[in-house]
Amino acid sequence: MAIHEVLTLDFFIASLAITMRIAPTILIASMGELITEKSGVLNLGVEGIMLLGAFTAFVVSFITGNPWMGALSAMLVGMLIGMVFGVLTVYGGVNQVVVGLGIWLAGFGLSDVLYRIFFREVASPTVNTIGVMPIPVLSDIPIIGPILFNHNPLVYLSLLLVPAVALFLKRTNLGMRIRAVGENPRAADSMGINVYRTRMIAVLIGSMLAGLGGAYFTTAFLSSYVLNITFGRGFIALAMIYFGNWNPYRALIPILIFNYVDSLQLGLQSVGVGIKYYFLNMLPWITVIALIPIFGRKAQAPAALLQPYRRAG
């Protein structure tokens, strides 16, 4: 098909609807990691946690038949990995980059190996996914309805997560403490804030949500498992926080842009427009890199990001 035949209104509505349908993976993971980074800790292991989350969710919903159980257990696994990461980097003060890279590679390898071991005797296993829950009335609006209000519940939840995280960081006591230890841990400590515990909580929230972001692939988006299913989206989530200048609302725009490009290239591949598949595959990654000069111009990281805290004395 020639490209002008493909680019119809229906195609755009469909690609925008798919954008919303794939966005939760990155959206949930980056909202969690945003909280972690606000506390001054960079968890590079998001990709690894997402992969193990996707794998865990798939196995659990395969066994129980309930995708919600899968999502829940992925959050638990995420927290467990976050525990390891937090104990080492927050309490042990070891290099966050090294542990993060280690968790990514371990998650990448283990999710692949464990999947093949677990499903050795099952040919192409599939699971039930979380069903679509159209919002009454709103989903009947033309154009906007199918794009925004005809999705599975996790799509709505992930969108609500954006103001929730913003309010959490801005208005709650814990949120303010998290920001304080990320900007000036020594001052926060002298005000009586437990820097270690606060950072640990932020790491746990972040890894829990990374687990859920990974689980979204296998509980809501796909009904089967693909090896290396997240394919770099954990790292995209990290880039999105930087693009959003550590602000949840501002991160939403690049996240939607990335997912739109991703859905567009998937759509173009499925109808076949004569652009080679390898160029289409590269499009989302190149988009992210091209966005750096636009969104990264004034990015200001939390002052204590990557710096382990050591109490004086």
Added chain:
Amino acid sequence: MQPQRILRLTVFNVLAALIGLAAGLVVVAATGADVGFALNILIFYPFSDAYNIGEIFVWFTALLIISLGIGFALRANLWNVGGEGQFLIGSIMSMIGWKALGGYGIPPPIMIVLMLLSAALGGVAWVAVPAILKAKFGSNEIVVTLLLNLVAVGMLFWALDGPIRGRFSAGYLISDVIPPELRLPLLIPETRLSVAVFIALALVVVMYILAERTHFGLAVKAVGKNPEAARYAGISIPKITVLSLLIAGALAGLAGGLHVMGVLYRMDAGYAETGFGYIAIVVAMLGAAHPIGILFSSFFFSYIMIGAQAMQRAVQVPFPLVYAIIGIMLVSLTISQYLVRRERVISWPFTRS
């Protein structure tokens, strides 16, 4: 560094590597395979015959060159996670160089040099984007180098489908074969070990001098130790950032060219899965970002990798087990150092004196 420190460092790092391997064996046991048999292969297979010993040095050549570059950037506290992509682009560019210059009757020795140059420049081009973005916009080099690995895989498919497509590929993604006169001479017949290993060893000396005996090398180290103090001393941090990453990219690209011209002679779709670039990160860290340390850790790792690959084939565990092992190695690297040194902040030799 004092000998005592080097000894301690070696002990912890080997310990951490062993923890990773032990975890790998646990996974092997989980598959129901015979662990004793697996261990036997892991340890003895690499030295079982000349071909396998040659294979150790094939890995050694690639890992050493890539991790020398990664280690150099690491001294400035820069993480080049894109060795994999730079290696791929280097490989592609060596072949494109051959295709582009092949028809001009250039003598083979000069042609080989030009192809290797093209490979190194490919690596430089691939790392230039993250380097400049880091220097200008403060973007995280880890994320950008990693994303470019994914783009590099796409470039491989493009190259195999276009500029380097084989004449007899018949629809398969497979390149033309480099003619014998443009291949690097083999060192030992019946193996895949070429003279590239000497280039790798020479680069250890070059990188040692560059890192430890030049103003530039000291400036790189200063930036890694204390960027504020370095800036105060008049060192341009953006300049050091870009240059040290470019060196890392050049070396990874060169390693790619050497691998195609000295080992494989052609490329196919499976070339995207070598894993050299990722493993080299661990090698550079185990070697404490020091050229001499990296020399030893490259050998250690090459030996382990040949054993691990044989083991993985023999007991039929998927290849990504290797990634699980090196991931756990990285984590245990931080644990073992923490435990023995009892310091809250683990600083690598390149971040403290």
